[in-house]
Amino acid sequence: MSISLQGKVAVVTGGATGIGAATAQKLCELGASVAVLDRNEAAAQATVSGLQNAGHTASFHQCDVAIEADVKRAIDAALQKYKALHVLVSNAGIQRYGDVVSTSSKTWDETFDVHVKGAFYATKYAIPAMVAAGGGAIVMVASAQSFTAVANSAAYISAKHALVGMPRSIALDFARRNIRANCVCPGSIDTPMLRWTADRTGSPEKLLETLGKMHPLGRIGRPEEVANAIAFLASDWASFITGTTLTVDGGLLVPTGGMGFQESGIGTEAAK
Numbered sequence: 001m002s003i004s005l006q007g008k009v010a011v012v013t014g015g016a017t018g019i020g021a022a023t024a025q026k027l028c029e030l031g032a033s034v035a036v037l038d039r040n041e042a043a044a045q046a047t048v049s050g051l052q053n054a055g056h057t058a059s060f061h062q063c064d065v066a067i068e069a070d071v072k073r074a075i076d077a078a079l080q081k082y083k084a085l086h087v088l089v090s091n092a093g094i095q096r097y098g099d100v101v102s103t104s105s106k107t108w109d110e111t112f113d114v115h116v117k118g119a120f121y122a123t124k125y126a127i128p129a130m131v132a133a134g135g136g137a138i139v140m141v142a143s144a145q146s147f148t149a150v151a152n153s154a155a156y157i158s159a160k161h162a163l164v165g166m167p168r169s170i171a172l173d174f175a176r177r178n179i180r181a182n183c184v185c186p187g188s189i190d191t192p193m194l195r196w197t198a199d200r201t202g203s204p205e206k207l208l209e210t211l212g213k214m215h216p217l218g219r220i221g222r223p224e225e226v227a228n229a230i231a232f233l234a235s236d237w238a239s240f241i242t243g244t245t246l247t248v249d250g251g252l253l254v255p256t257g258g259m260g261f262q263e264s265g266i267g268t269e270a271a272k
């Protein structure tokens with residue numbers, strides 16, 4: 001059996017750019033019809049036009065995932081168009097910086113509203129349609145920072161930790177309805193979000209190079225490398241996988257003490 005999503009309908013939140021856009025493309029290539037939900041109309045229209053021009057079935061549905069009525073309306077519109085829903089990729093996200101003292105309540109709420117409530121609303125309105133279709137697959141995009149922390153990112157890290165729990169809960173509650181729910185946890189991936197972070201440092205290329213060195217594979221990841229993992233979890237190839245997390249991080253979480261420690265003399269190639 002080769003991997004296929006032929007005849008499936010997928011919703012991808014945050015599908016305008018980065019990991020979401022690469023996922024929309026990959027799901028289309030595997031045969032799915034894809035509804036892109038995003039608040040960035042210009043970028044989402046461009047992504048969807050590109051998919052349509054390549055002969056794929058895709059549509060854009062304007063949506064701020066932090067607003068329940070928006071999510072309901074957009075998923076209803078996708079259902080109206082495609083008559084079914086089998087796959088949800090909950091991917092929309094924003095990056096915000098600050099420790100718990102410097103982070104305002106507004107920023108905290110904004111971060112949780114997009115990442116956590118956004119995933120809650122998307123699943124809340126997608127699952128009944130999946131039940132009606134006889135089953136489905138949910139993939140949430142969390143982060144390597146769902147298990148670890150970097151400095152000055154309290155709201156983002158807390159939200160990403162929360163996202164690892166949600167698919168576990170869904171996996172249990174809807175297993176008997178043939179719905180699977182899993183999480184992918186990317187390391188540093190070359191997307192507009194990472195470039196935005198890099199630009200804040202004043203020397204973006206240096207930051208990207210440093211990030212690359214932190215990953216044992218020696219580089220940051222590409223959006224399509226995360227999209228491949230998402231497509232796998234969304235497909236029947238993952239038919240016995242639910243409630244779990246898949247890190248897509250070039251080995252980032254593996255080395256004790258980080259790569260600096262590995263290269264300090266104890267863990268070097270030369271010490272073998």
Ligand SMILES: NC(=O)c1ccc[n+]([C@@H]2O[C@H](COP(=O)([O-])OP(=O)(O)OC[C@H]3O[C@@H](n4cnc5c(N)ncnc54)[C@H](O)[C@@H]3O)[C@@H](O)[C@H]2O)c1
Nearest residue numbers: 014016017018019039040064065092093143188189191193
């Ligand atoms: N790039 C990385 O290094 C990295 C690492 C780990 C996890 N992630 C996660 O991957 C996901 C995708 O991020 P990306 O790196 O592709 O960034 P990105 O900025 O390219 O994509 C994020 C998308 O989400 C959309 N979005 C943001 N807020 C929204 C809202 N309220 N409603 C609807 N759409 C909204 C944006 O318009 C954009 O299209 C995010 O959840 C991010 O936290 C990224």
